[in-house]
Amino acid sequence: MPRLSDFVLITQVVTFGNERAFGQLVSAHQEAVRRFLRRLTAGDAMLADDLAQETFIRAWQHLKDFRQLSGFETWLFRIAYRVFLDEKRKKDALPTLSIGEEAVTFDRSNSSSSRAQSAPSLAAGAGRETETTGGESDRFSLRHDLDLALSTLSETERTCVVLQCVEGQSIKEIAQITDMNENTVKSHLLRGKKNLANYLRRNGYNE
Amino acid sequence: MATMNKRTELREEESTTNALNDDALLASFFSEHEETIADDGFSERVVSALPRFERAWTTEHLRLRRWRIGLNMFGAIAGVALMIYLGFFTYLWNLMQGAAMRIIAGALHFDGDSLLVNLLLLLHRLPELLPSLTQTVAIATATIVLMVLGIKQITQTYRY
DSSP states (O other), X not given: OOOOOXXXXXXXXXXXXXXXXXXXXXXXXXXXXXXXXXXXXXXXXXXXXXXXXXXXXXXXXXXXXXXXXXXXXXXXXXXXXXXXXXXXXXXXXXXXXXXXXXXXXXXXXXXXXXXXXXXXXXXXXXXXXXXXXXXXXXXXXHHHHHHHHHXXXXXXXXXXXXXXXXXXXOHHHHHHHHTOOHHHHHHHHHHHHHHHHHHHHHTTOOO | OHHHHHHHHHHHHHHHHHHHHHHHHHHHHHHHTOOOOOOTTHHHHHHHTOOOOOOTTHHHHHHHHHHHHHHHHHHHHHHHHHHXXXXXXXXXXXXXXXXXHHHHHTOSSOOHHHHHHHHHHHXXXXXXXXXXXXXXXXXXXXXXXXXXXXXXXXXXXXHO
């Protein structure tokens, strides 16, 4: 069955409280939101899914306030980012979020270089995974590499880089999502991409 | 001075080249690590966990509805008062009484033409008499009743 446009579905939800229409919206945008949250939570799929669920519930409750000034997905990313920050504030007392055997800390300083030096290497992460075989373990290894690499960035840099490089959001949209001005976003992007590229080169990743 | 400018230009050029190289490297890295996430019942779980929806327009809608009911009642009362004032009911009563008398009298020839003229006259005067929708509906209903009665009478007349 062809999917109705977001606009039509949103109208149905706002006017009639149509849960089926909202289900279609969730189905269409769940992947982007869950992927974005997975990158922010350093690959913790369960936590990311919980946050994604909370994101969609908030979207349901506030859909009447959505003024179509930005795209629906950008609006969802904005909510998802708020949900993530709320969760982070709640868990501030906890020092680490574990992914696999490594412990990746939520960023607490502004220095990316120190993190880059102390971060585990891609080769080490990949090497550990080579012991297991099969497509599933390969996929896990790739995701693990990705999250290890992103963990070397500050939280803001990571958010900006993921939104641009993974989710294809423009600088203007990233500014809307993160509530920063465009110049700040540009500066975070430039720094984050440079740090990430340096980290990848240091760990033997070439194009 | 010229040397300094040249150095600055070279530095800018180098920085642009580095940024482009970084972009290419990251594009390659992210495309290699592209992740697709299947729904796997996620949407259903979200929908089943949704709280009761509060329609955006509920409060405003109720307020408007109260206003609309009030206005309708006012319109209906004003319409009936206007119709009494203009003698519409007397006119209608006389018309119906005339028709009834003819039926009772067993007139063989029912004056359908004059009934139609009366209806046309009534319809023609409607805009002057009825400024509101409620009154128009009332008159239209009465007109339809009269037309039905008239048509019924005409058919009965021509049957015998």
